[in-house]
Structure formats: structure tokens, C-alpha cells
Amino acid sequence: MLTLEQRVYYEDTDAGGVVYHSQYLNFMERARTEWLRSLGFSQHVLREDLQVLFVVHRIEIAYKKPARLDDVLQIQTEITKIGHGSMKCQQVIRRGDTLLIDATVNIACVHAETFKPIGIPPRIKLALERS
Amino acid sequence: MLTLEQRVYYEDTDAGGVVYHSQYLNFMERARTEWLRSLGFSQHVLREDLQVLFVVHRIEIAYKKPARLDDVLQIQTEITKIGHGSMKCQQVIRRGDTLLIDATVNIACVHAETFKPIGIPPRIKLALERS
Amino acid sequence: MLTLEQRVYYEDTDAGGVVYHSQYLNFMERARTEWLRSLGFSQHVLREDLQVLFVVHRIEIAYKKPARLDDVLQIQTEITKIGHGSMKCQQVIRRGDTLLIDATVNIACVHAETFKPIGIPPRIKLALERS
């Protein structure tokens, strides 16, 4: 499990005065990226050395409360299932004690050029299982 | 049911060479906005005259195939359920015959200032039921 | 000269209630892309067939008045100078009679893989000069 903190800037908000709803997916992807980096797998290593991409296959996201300009958000990532060529993450976004977003993200492992599904490389799978 | 056509520009894509996954939510919101406009309810009318906002409450989105630069996408919006203060939309994104995105979007009606849940104003509900 | 019309959606706005300032650059790039497409050069043709990219080298942009949610904007593109490996565009964004944005955009022609400056391919240069 890893928690990333991110500030809300004007670019993240909309004329309703709150964070635009698709922007939470960006925050969640930043958190997944930092979580993979903490295990030794930067996007560069994934793409250039291992020739894989992790692509989002399915998202279920519940918007509980809105975030606003200047908020500091905690984005938490937890892996809940690892399969042969896919994994499932539970991601929540909080502002202090307040739950804002609750999401389940299914990720598929694909070849970096062909986008065809492939198995998760063993050294990544091992690192994920140990995390 | 309404179908909106949108072109994919560089801004919509990422370094993987495909449309960035959160961008489809933006395409879907454009389509919902144009669908409400076609019923006589622009965002301006909703917010200034009726003092309501339709906010996304929950999304389930399945990514079937990626869209790419220069693609022309057809975004289809269909309302499948109307409740007292919420509604459910089915939205699909196609490129010609190819299904790219299949999503269910739950929308809640809230007060434009307080963001508190309120009932859908009768004249909107009527227009939605007739659509 | 080509004028592209674009609607302002929630995604384009910020918590100040107006279009976020970097978003106008996206509108301008959509207009340049459609202008090149109208001359027969889609991004696909540029990149795959001619192996060139047109990249932004310098922008001077003056923000005259803000655009707001639901506005329909007219984005006008005019080429003012064509050099060996670069060109200069004048782009303005209007909402009806009101001038919102006035910008000068310098574009460089680069190789699609190496990003090294190259001369504008003759058939593009010819089409640009005739436009």
C-alpha cells in the first residue's frame, strides 16, 4: 500500500467550483505510477526494458464528496488481486479523515508496441506479490 | 438517444500513442451536455434559471479498444432510469463499427450552490421521460 | 484562413468560472490541425507518410476577455510567414464580435522520430503557400 499526496490546482477544477470528475482518474494514475516506481518499475523501465504497458481495463468509481481548490488529497493504492495478465487495485482518495473517492481499477498487462495482452513479467509479479 | 461525433486531437492522446483513459470521461460529458441541450437545458439554464447541477455520482467504464490520434468517435447517450433525484445513463463510444468504450454513468441532481441532493425539477424530468 | 467553431464544456473551465488559460492553446491546436487537414494533411499523413511533426516553437498569447461555460468560440488561423523549416501563424479566438484571444504561434517542422529540425516537405509548402 502506498499513499501519494497531491495538491488541487486551478487546472483540476471546473466552473462548478470543485475538482472536475475525470481529474480523479489522473490523480489515481499518478498514485499507481509512484507505487510501481517504489517497487523499482518506472514507466521507462516497464516500456523500454520490459516492453510492457499497464493499461486500464475497467474502472468502477464512486464520487462520495467533492474536492476543492487548494485541498491536499491523499491517494491510496492497494493491490487486491494479481492474475496471469491482469491485476485489480483498490484506490481511495481522502482529504484528511473525509473519504472523497472510492474506486476499483482493473489493469491489464499489454505489449508496449502491439497492445496485445501478455502475462505480467515474473519479476514484476514477484515484486507485486511481496509488496 | 443522441450521438455526438468528436475528433481525437493530440491533447487527448498520451505517450502510449492512444487516447488517455480519463479523456473518455470528458467525451462522455460533452455528449451528455449536448443531449441535455437538445432537450432545451443548457448548462446555463440548469445553473442560473433552475439552480441545479447534474453531478456524476458513480461510473462503471469498460475499455474495450483504444482510440487513436485523428479518429472520429461516435459517443452515444441513452437514459436507462430516472429516479426522484438521480438518473442512470448508458454511454458507448464507437469508431464506426468498433466498440471502444462501454459505460454506465449515475448522475445525481444537486443544488448549484450547496451541492446538496435535490429532486430533479419537474420540467426536466418530463423532458427526460419523453426523450 | 480557416475558422473552427468549438463549444466550451465544463472540462475547459476552472473554479474562477472561466476557461482555464492553458485550454486556449488546445483550442488553437485543434484549429491548426483542422486547417492542415483542409489542405490534405492529417496528423496521420504528416507522421506516417511524410515522417514530420509540426511542433510549437514559440507562442505569444494575449488574453483579452474570458470565455465561459457554454460559449461557442470561433478560432481563426492564418499563416503569416513560411520559411524553410518553420512557419508563423496568427490565431484569434472570438465569441461573436468579441475578441477574446490574440496569439502568434511559431511552428517548427521536425522529424517524427528524432525531433530534429528539417525542411518543410515541398508538397506541404506548396499547399501552404497556395492556401
Add this chain to the structure above:
Amino acid sequence: MLTLEQRVYYEDTDAGGVVYHSQYLNFMERARTEWLRSLGFSQHVLREDLQVLFVVHRIEIAYKKPARLDDVLQIQTEITKIGHGSMKCQQVIRRGDTLLIDATVNIACVHAETFKPIGIPPRIKLALERS
């Protein structure tokens, strides 16, 4: 002068494999926001307590070299001129020793509701002059 470090994520890049050109304006606004916060003026304080917004009035931006996925960027903000109701910032973006972006940003102080130009509040002006 303040330097903000920001990581490049997939959301910031485009199908050309580099950071999308308008995204640098977002990075620069994050840096200006953090610089104002370091002086005691969060966006919330500016808007709610002092009823002002700092809006971008003019930008001149030169794109020297592209940033790529996973890069860590240093965004430097320096104020070069303070007037009655406006100021000028010099902002550069570097990746280590490499200069990527060189920009001059003119900022105007406007009323948070009316968007009419007003003088910079004295306590902000004082803090800016001392910074």
C-alpha cells in the same frame, strides 16, 4: 525566487511521445501558486479574504527542448516587475542542467467576482517586493 519540482505523468504527454505543449502552462501555474503560498497567500486567502484573483494577461513562451514521461522538472519563478495592478514573472523549466522552457508571464490583479482590474492589495504588494 522559488523552484517547484514536478514529475511528468502519462496525462501530461501526447502521442508525439513528449509533454503536450499547453501542459507547461499548467506546470508554471502550479509553481506560481506555490510561490504565492510560500508568501502566505493561498488561492483561498486571495479569493475569499482579499477577493482578488491573479489572472494571466499575456504569456510569451519559448519551447527549447521537449520533456518526456517520468522526467522530473524544476520550475523556477521569479518576479521581475510589480506595478499598481499587475506584475511580470520570469519562469523557466529545467530538467537538471537542460533548459526546456523560457517564459514571461504577465499577471493582472482582478476582482474575484467582477473580473474588473483592481490594484494589488498592499499587504500582497509588500510581501512580493520583499520576496
